[in-house]
Amino acid sequence: MKIIEADKVCFSYRIAGADGAEETLAPAVRELSLDIGEGEFVAVLGRNGSGKSTFAKLINALLTPSAGQLNVSGYSTAGEEHIWNIRQTAGMVFQNPDNQIVATIVEEDVAFGPENLGVPTAEIRARVDEALATVGMGDYALHSPHFLSGGQKQRVCIAGVLAMKPRIIILDEPTAMLDPIGRREVLAAVSRLNRQEGMTVLLITHYMEEAVMADRVVVMDKGAAVLQGTPGEVFLHGPLLRELGLNLPQITEIGARLAECGLPVKPGILTINEMADELCSILNSK
């Protein structure tokens, strides 16, 4: 079943003219067509300003398309009547955690979403504890979110969305401020929710290593989806990706350069273990 259906979606920001000059339109998403199936794990890549966050806000109905059709679990995001339903279906973690923290105690902040959904009190308690544990912030339940470090705040925001148990979770660069192990843990948690609970995941990221974990990678440029496929397929296109502002995961890059040196390294290898296997078999075949 398709949970997100985007058909030629367009969106422009209105920019107020300085000193009484006329308002201008800045197109951010242009004729974007993309379907995402329920339970899919999709990574969205693209250079700065390519329209990723705008697309995310369109899915969440924070913005509405100026043209084209966008449906989330069958409801059009254009009308007012389904907004509540759509926001409940698609939970979003924003790019900057500071804009997202609402309460003065971590656990209250995480409880805010489920409370708004009318979840019974006893269940809220369980959900908050579980969500904080998932992101490794259980010890900070009673702290003030404003006194946390950058990465800690980001984890609290993720917990806040997890506690709402949405069918779709949209993560806009959720790991940009996390340390390497924190990044791995958050991704493992997201990936677990995807596999075990069938949660649909849309992960916006600038870390190519993270995109490797997705079922499908979508590359955006100038507001449209310009390249997509499995990670193994997309990361075959080193030069094209560079033109689009991206690069290859380090391991894939090493493989490509060894191939340039004339070694028979299979293209599109993504992980350390696979690469070590491949190089060992080349060494042993000598």
Place this chain on the structure above:
Amino acid sequence: MLHTKLEINNLVFTYNKGASFEKKALDNVNLKIGAGEFMGLIGCTGSGKSTLIQQFNALLKPESGNVLLDGTDIHADKSRLKEVRRKVGLVFQYPEQQLFEETVAKDVAFGPKNLGLPAEEIEERVKWALDMVGLTPEMGEQSPFDLSGGQKRRAAIAGVLAMKPEVLVLDEPAAGLDPVGRDEILMKIREMHKRTGITIILVSHSMEDVARLVERIAVINGGRIVMDDIPAAVFSRAPELEQMGLSAPQAALLAQELQKRGFRLRDGLYTVEDVVAAVAQELSVNKGLNHK
């Protein structure tokens, strides 16, 4: 021996001192940074990196211990604080905290204006700084609030570069930048470092970025400096790094895995270039090939 630019002695700092929820964020930190050094500072979330670098330009005040800039305690004379902030430029972790003017160009001009520079010089610097971070002159005329996340970060970096500080402190400058933008900005900063001899301290969670740039890495954990060495030495201690929430670059981890599996590679490889060269050599096909 390099002239010591910045010296941190027995520095202790606690947030909300005396309150029940007080938090000791820096615990007896000692660090000497030479003039012209390019140093990386890594540590897990909450380890104290941002707290430490805010001590460098007197945004926070030590509870005990001191910070010497060019040999003088930065808190010794309050009237010198402005000079300290001019010499030590800090790009914050969240750029939104730093942008407030009507247009990006005005924002970038704010610092130089405060320095009382002549108008032509300010204009010159704004142009240069925007170019350094890959923002076009047209973007300079936009409101900073109309920019995407990565574009905002570029604007914030430009604002600090335009001050031409003697010590440049970058707190996660590349977070949120696309890979090509990250490469471009970091390479330009490296060039600038080579050309001008500016002292740079880079805080980053990207081990790959740190690996490509710095000459020395300090590792902070629980408010204490626990390693301080050249990158090859730090990244060869991958299991310890993992214990602290960190890692070695993917390239280093691959080299270490290959060593375990019997490849004869020298220790301490951590960049893509070096790993490719060493592996190609081990597989003895490197004759007559050019390595980038």
